Amino acid sequence: MSYLHLKVPPTRDERLKPCNAYGGSMCNLAKGQKTGCLSANGRTFAQATGCQLTLSMAMAASIPNTVVIYHGPVGCGAGSLGLAGQSKLSQLARGNNDAVGRVWMSTNLSESDVVNGSEAKLEAAILEAERRFRPHAIFIGNTCVPAIIGDDIDNVTQKVQPLVNARIIPLHCEGFKTRFVATAYDIVYHGILRYLLNEDPDREPLLKDEAADIAYEQKRKRTVNLLNVGSMGYVDEVELTRLLNAIGLEVNVYPCFTSPEKFVRVKDAALSVSICATHDDYFVEHLKEHYGVPYVLNTIPIGTDNVRLWLLDIADFFGIREQALRVIELEEAELRKALEPLLPLFKGKKAFVSTGEIRAGAQACMLENDLGMTVVGIRAHHYDQFGEIVFDNFKDRDDVTINVAANQPFEQVNLFRKLKPDLFLGHGNSNVWAARQGVPVLPIYGPNNSYLGYKGIFEVASRLERILENPEYYKTLGDTAESPYQEAWYDQDAYAYIKQTQQVA
Ligand code: SF4
Numbered sequence: 001m002s003y004l005h006l007k008v009p010p011t012r013d014e015r016l017k018p019c020n021a022y023g024g025s026m027c028n029l030a031k032g033q034k035t036g037c038l039s040a041n042g043r044t045f046a047q048a049t050g051c052q053l054t055l056s057m058a059m060a061a062s063i064p065n066t067v068v069i070y071h072g073p074v075g076c077g078a079g080s081l082g083l084a085g086q087s088k089l090s091q092l093a094r095g096n097n098d099a100v101g102r103v104w105m106s107t108n109l110s111e112s113d114v115v116n117g118s119e120a121k122l123e124a125a126i127l128e129a130e131r132r133f134r135p136h137a138i139f140i141g142n143t144c145v146p147a148i149i150g151d152d153i154d155n156v157t158q159k160v161q162p163l164v165n166a167r168i169i170p171l172h173c174e175g176f177k178t179r180f181v182a183t184a185y186d187i188v189y190h191g192i193l194r195y196l197l198n199e200d201p202d203r204e205p206l207l208k209d210e211a212a213d214i215a216y217e218q219k220r221k222r223t224v225n226l227l228n229v230g231s232m233g234y235v236d237e238v239e240l241t242r243l244l245n246a247i248g249l250e251v252n253v254y255p256c257f258t259s260p261e262k263f264v265r266v267k268d269a270a271l272s273v274s275i276c277a278t279h280d281d282y283f284v285e286h287l288k289e290h291y292g293v294p295y296v297l298n299t300i301p302i303g304t305d306n307v308r309l310w311l312l313d314i315a316d317f318f319g320i321r322e323q324a325l326r327v328i329e330l331e332e333a334e335l336r337k338a339l340e341p342l343l344p345l346f347k348g349k350k351a352f353v354s355t356g357e358i359r360a361g362a363q364a365c366m367l368e369n370d371l372g373m374t375v376v377g378i379r380a381h382h383y384d385q386f387g388e389i390v391f392d393n394f395k396d397r398d399d400v401t402i403n404v405a406a407n408q409p410f411e412q413v414n415l416f417r418k419l420k421p422d423l424f425l426g427h428g429n430s431n432v433w434a435a436r437q438g439v440p441v442l443p444i445y446g447p448n449n450s451y452l453g454y455k456g457i458f459e460v461a462s463r464l465e466r467i468l469e470n471p472e473y474y475k476t477l478g479d480t481a482e483s484p485y486q487e488a489w490y491d492q493d494a495y496a497y498i499k500q501t502q503q504v505a
Pocket of ligand 1: 075144
């Protein structure tokens with residue numbers, strides 16, 4: 001699937017034909033995904049979703065020694081303000097004592113720039129970034145306005161590159177271009193592949209024999225790329241590194257929080273190890289095609305079933321399955337012992353999970369199979385071919401509602417009124433809506449908390465125990481917070497506005 005010769009990579013909408021609007025059983029979701037008809041679904045009423053610019057720039061700005069420039073009106077950067085301190089803390093945790101956190105600028109486009117063009121402003125911003133910060137790389141995030149008026153940021157990059165030492169990386173991450181925020185991962189990886197890894201952006205994919213020779217040579221080194229696009233905190237990196245070390249592998253983590261000058265080493269690894277296909281499929285496929293680095297991509301190591309699958313996939317590649325099975329056996333035995341006193345509290349509790357597709361499926365599986373809860377609903381931001389393995393647990397379950405929705409709190413509150421979950425694991429805004437309905441919440445991701453590997457299972461269980469032991473805060477909120485929706489909405493089908501809104505391709 002090589003797209004590296006393109007200045008602008010395809011969107012997820014074009015490349016994977018995912019679905020972003022669905023409500024019903026897993027069985028019908030899987031069937032619809034296979035026929036491709038669900039990608040034509042939409043909503044006749046929808047609330048705001050995210051913009052891929054924010055995610056692209058969050059990922060780019062986590063890379064030390066870089067400047068990110070928002071090329072657009074100043075408001076486009078507003079979504080990034082909340083991340084200001086996080087990047088510095090994350091870099092400090094990884095031993096970068098010189099961490100300065102996110103360094104970002106905006107070209108602050110005005111109405112007259114919209115009329116007269118804004119390339120000169122971008123040029124000036126790049127030169128200013130170089131003069132003030134002397135970074136290793138400058139990422140330019142293109143927003144809707146310059147894309148609509150026809151600014152050519154690639155041309156500006158070419159013109160200014162000889163004048164600065166930093167590598168300039170244009171990112172075409174305009175919010176209006178895609179219904180799927182996950183396109184942001186492809187956009188940033190595309191920039192890294194074209195401008196940080198590759199001296200020649202027009203490099204052709206390797207021939208089959210060349211790729212096989214390189215793969216054989218690198219396999220002996222037993223070093224893997226562990227990919228983190230920012231959704232894995234440092235504690236999780238430590239846990240996964242511990243497990244990979246235990247089966248005899250060396251680990252380098254990319255791309256977030258790793259200095260760009262180290263990126264060239266990505267090509268020397270024996271294997272790329274993804275923790276989520278939604279994040280990494282674009283990157284690992286290109287690394288394989290252009291540099292002969294194979295990959296594993298099947299699942300995320302959340303819950304014993306998926307940790308086992310993840311570790312065995314990696315071990316099988318190196319021919320060390322027996323060694324991995326010994327580690328798994330020991331770890332699982334220890335975990336079972338540690339979880340035992342907590343299980344009576346969880347038995348039969350109704351849980352609802354909402355997050356990205358891969359994490360949602362695996363987390364739901366963990367709640368049922370490791371903790372003995374009953375999952376009543378799963379919301380995924382989108383659904384595509386990569387969801388099949390982690391959602392396998394639910395394929396014959398008519399008692400679990402599957403909602404594919406990015407945000408859309410009106411659907412969530414309606415489902416909660418009907419399903420009455422005892423517990424919610426979700427992201428950002430959706431947590432607020434659950435809490436307002438009196439449902440105890442565990443954030444499904446936090447940079448300082450542990451979620452992955454065996455340690456993650458125990459830590460999540462311990463935090464859930466604390467929340468369930470004392471849910472008073474949520475109870476009070478549920479009793480006092482007013483619903484902004486009319487009662488008539490709760491009587492309707494939660495999925496009433498999901499319709500086929502486009503022609504099936
Ligand atoms: S959708 Fe466009 S205008 Fe809105 S924040 Fe994103 S890039 Fe800026």
